[in-house]
Amino acid sequence: MAPSAITIALDAMGGEAAPRAVIDGAAKVAPRHGALHFLVFGDEARVRPLVDAHPALRDRCDIRHTSEVVADDAKPSTALRQAKGSSMRLAIEAVRNGEAQAAVSSGNTGALMAMAKVLLRTLPGIDRPAIASVMPASKRRVVMLDLGANAECDATNLVQFALMGAVFARAVLDVEDPTVALLNIGTEALKGDEVVQEAARRLRAGELPIRFEGFVEGTGLMAGTVDVVVTDGFTGNVALKVAEGTARLIVDRVRTAFKDSWVAGLGYVLARRRFDLLKRQLDPQHHNGAMFLGLGGIVVKSHGSANDIGLANAIGVAADLVRGGTNERIMRELEHLGAPPMQRVAS
């Protein structure tokens, strides 16, 4: 393996379309990223033929057999206790042991987060990791977190998410000094519940190196008025999925509307290539791959219903994060902040 090679640990058994989507996704993304290597954890009898079917995966995969799989409906605590030899756990252990630089899984989110916390540890100064991803908004791409790791958050959690989100945006959006806002039900200072009020007070105090812009509403999130939008995992997850559902609804309506009359139908045929391109841009599979932020290693969560395109995208996200040294950068920035500001965060 060349020194610049990146090794990614794959949970081959996670997600609705596993293991086929995982292996097909790896085959799709491998040629795009020069020196990519995979540690594939899963049922060898099912995984081996899929790997062998792809010339693009020749000499790129080490298959590590395991017959254990974390169930989609397993409670995180159960998954932690029982599935010691699961494909999910072994993939994260490969990151801990330094065999791989990142792990990718489409499996049970709660179990994945619980295992990642135990095996990779939460970074110093961070109480809870968050799930972060990049959303396509109108004016720019926007980092949003938390997307579902923490259904309930206090003000301290939100302040820490703001800090991690800003560092993440610097690394993945390549924005020098990203603007950060809290998601709220109004932009006036008095709006929202006690948690966002308190988080805003602390962020406004200006003791952390964050360009805090106050509150943003759901419309502002999609307009892209700031680089980073911070919220609790309940609201963030709902917001992400409402955006997804609305996009699907409208793309369907546009198609139906254009097919509704002969003239409009002709217009649709003429514009079809552009429309298909747009549909592709809006397809959640092409935005698949969210990072667990705040851990001592890179874990990328792929959507449970991701297909090969989705998996290829999630693996690409993992490779980009490794190549960009994103997590080292986050760790360095948190360390650089040192104890005093983080204590202020926690106070």
Added chain:
Amino acid sequence: MAPSAITIALDAMGGEAAPRAVIDGAAKVAPRHGALHFLVFGDEARVRPLVDAHPALRDRCDIRHTSEVVADDAKPSTALRQAKGSSMRLAIEAVRNGEAQAAVSSGNTGALMAMAKVLLRTLPGIDRPAIASVMPASKRRVVMLDLGANAECDATNLVQFALMGAVFARAVLDVEDPTVALLNIGTEALKGDEVVQEAARRLRAGELPIRFEGFVEGTGLMAGTVDVVVTDGFTGNVALKVAEGTARLIVDRVRTAFKDSWVAGLGYVLARRRFDLLKRQLDPQHHNGAMFLGLGGIVVKSHGSANDIGLANAIGVAADLVRGGTNERIMRELEHLGAPPMQRVAS
């Protein structure tokens, strides 16, 4: 006035485009609803010329002068104490006094809700009113509540919202036995925070006449998998505005994409009428007008940035609610349920 005439009290001074948008909106909607009459509360010097400019409003408006206006950034408690003669308050008082059957305002939501609660009283068995509206989803129109009246809710509030939402859906969607779900970050029984868990337990117990379907995610909300979606005012407001923002984003992208090449541009021109129709269907102004649910009178909240089209729509919603006897129906159903089930709700 004929016995079938409907009188609507208008807060002429609320919202960004007041008073013009309010009066122009009334003029737009008046011809569509046969016997509509307006009590217009506002600055007569500004309102009178606007009314006189519309032949459609001749003999339909009583202008009641007041120079007091509730500020957009006023705290609800301040608005309640200070603005005793405000256009907003007088409009609600007209409903209380029976002079009008409904009030419409684009003003400060918090102040409007606070005044409505004090003047119209919350219905027996309901702790807190909610803001409800009908959203266009894929398979059907969906009633969603709360859209922002209560940033923080407990399980009892959510159960009461479910009950009111079901009655509202029967009245406005004309669905015999509407399906109801709680908005959550997963459909599995264990997902979400303690509040939705507890609300789901009580709704599953089946003691209330609600067809409870469990949890729905943001994607399911937009797909229209159920008739009524219940959530707290924070999440509901974010969900509504994310849907709005996403719709705007995609309509813009579609337009740009189609104008991007000569052939696609021709396609766009041919399909333009359909596209404009679709844009109109998706325009939030055409869905403007949310009902305050759980009060002893009808108050319709119009968006602060509503234009004349938005106001016409909100006034139309108010007229439909009066004509359909919606609030009487809600009161009757709550009464019919009687004390025992409502006590169970509160327990």
